[in-house]
Amino acid sequence: MAPIYESDLAEERYAQTEWNHYELWEKVEVRLRRHRRLWIAGTVVLFLLLSSVPIVLDQRPKWATLGAVRGLGEELNRMKREAALDRAAFRLVFAGGGSLAYRVEKATSCEAGVAGAPVREGVLPGGSLVLLEPRQGEALGLQGLLESFCYDPIVGSSLAQGTHGFAVIPAGDLTVARSDRLSVLVLGGASGEVSFE
Numbered sequence: 001m002a003p004i005y006e007s008d009l010a011e012e013r014y015a016q017t018e019w020n021h022y023e024l025w026e027k028v029e030v031r032l033r034r035h036r037r038l039w040i041a042g043t044v045v046l047f048l049l050l051s052s053v054p055i056v057l058d059q060r061p062k063w064a065t066l067g068a069v070r071g072l073g074e075e076l077n078r079m080k081r082e083a084a085l086d087r088a089a090f091r092l093v094f095a096g097g098g099s100l101a102y103r104v105e106k107a108t109s110c111e112a113g114v115a116g117a118p119v120r121e122g123v124l125p126g127g128s129l130v131l132l133e134p135r136q137g138e139a140l141g142l143q144g145l146l147e148s149f150c151y152d153p154i155v156g157s158s159l160a161q162g163t164h165g166f167a168v169i170p171a172g173d174l175t176v177a178r179s180d181r182l183s184v185l186v187l188g189g190a191s192g193e194v195s196f197e
Contacts, residue, residue, distance in 0.1 A: 061128075061170040065183035066196075068100065068126040068168045072185050073194045075122065079104050080151050080192065082119070089152040091116060096147065098130035100168070110150035110157070130174060132167040132182075140179050142167055149187065157192035164188075165197075 076092060083090040089110050095101040101123045107116035124131075137145035144164040151157050165186040173181055184197040 059181075061173070062181040062183070064126045065129055065168045065170065065181060068124040068129050069166070069183040069185045069196060071124050072166055072168075073196065075102070075104070075124075076149065076151075076185075076187075076192070076194055080153075083151050084153040087153060089116075089150055089155075090119070091148060091150040093148040094131055096133075098133065098136075098171075098174075100124040100126060100129060100131055107150060110152045110155060124168070126168070128171045129168050130171050132169055132174075136174065137167055140177060140182070142184070146187070149192065151192055156190035157187065159187060159190075159192060 079090045079092055086106070089107040091105050091107045091110070093103055093105065093115075095103075101121070103121040104119045105116035106119055131147075132140070132142065132145055133147065134145045137143070145167055146159075146164050149157065149159075149166075163186055165184050167182055167184045169179070169182045173179070186195045186197055187193065188195065
């Protein structure tokens with residue numbers, strides 16, 4: 001057996017200590033790299049959030065009008081289904097003055113301009129939204145806007161030929177004639193098929 005000298009032990013201890021320091025520094029580097037990546041990712045996410053705020057604020061009224069028009073479409077389809085089940089004409093009438101309040105009534109026929117028996121009342125969702133009246137729609141270049149819609153399962157809808165519909169706009173946009181956040185529910189054909197614009 002060869003003798004072990006103190007210098008050999010010191011050299012071995014030095015190599016072992018150097019290796020431990022290397023492993024420790026490697027762990028520290030990994031942690032620092034992870035923190036740097038997290039800061040970069042957080043900065044990117046914060047930048048994207050802050051840059052999307054103006055877009056969200058500008059488009060929020062458009063999303064509200066789309067929600068109101070979607071609710072109106074659901075109500076019209078419900079009314080047409082009830083008309084088919086009851087085999088009677090049903091009419092949806094808005095309160096007027098741009099109000100989103102409506103009532104559904106059971107009528108004798110769509111030709112009769114007489115108010116029928118009320119079935120239910122409701123208000124479309126959306127706080128500062130208004131329903132465009134036909135004359136206001138013409139000022140914005142929209143033809144064929146309605147304030148009421150009648151559906152008879154035997155005869156069909158009360159609409160004349162062409163495209164008709166309902167339009168919902170934010171109240172503030174109406175005063176400045178801004179029509180890019182306007183949403184339209186289009187009724188076409190004899191059955192008053194619902195589509196959105």
